Amino acid sequence: MPQSATRRFLYVEGKDDEHVIGQLLIRRGADPQSLPQFKDMGGKQGVLRAMKVSIGAGTGKSLGFVLDANDDPANTWTAAASRLREAGVRVPNEIPVGGFVGESTKFGTRVGVWLMPDNRQAGALEDFLAALVSEGDRLLPHARNSMRKARLLGARFSDAYTGKALLHTWLAWREEPGRPYGVAIKARYLRDDSDAARRLVAWFGSVFGLNVASSPD
Secondary structure, X not given: OOHHHHOEEEEEOOHHHHHHHHHHHHHOOOOHHHOOEEEEOOOHHHHHHHHHHHHHOOOOOXXXXXXXXXXXXXXXXXXXXXXXXXXXXXXXXXOXXXXXXXXXXXXXXXXXXXXXXXXXXXXXXXXXXXXOOOOOOOHHHHHHHHHHHHHHOOOOOOHHHHHHHHHHHHHOOOOOOOOOHHHHHHOOOOOOOOHHHHHHHHHHHHHHOOOOOOOOO
């Protein structure tokens, strides 16, 4: 891996985030060797804990943090912003719609934060992926209706997992059912040029200094 790539780290909640973001960037033309090192932190709290420590130790590095907004985007951003301020990063009260990009004046570390799905809405990675489904797709609303009926029949998934249930139902009806998220992007079941994809890729480029937003394969 090039030396420049070793000075870039992207902290994510889990492997699904890593594979989705990595495959999306490659679809948009990024050289796999230029991507940062992904760090799976095992959930939101792991990413939040990593913020202050990694920024403090990251002089001269570029660091990105991807978190699920879950059911409270404002609270998630407040938690992230608190840790960023402790590390000498000036942050707004509300995360920008295109994701946050800033710098620690204390440590000289470039920092970016993205809240899945779009820095505004409640949700998680699966809600971001649903926004990559082609416009006019007739199976996604059918999957949503099927989920509602399944609940009436006793399906037990909670509201917190509605997005996950929807996406897995939709993926079960692809040419190769049940493919992992990253493979679904690689197989072009999901778009790489939707507004949601472009915004995430543009944020990534701003954090890590890579021109990938306008160079799809």
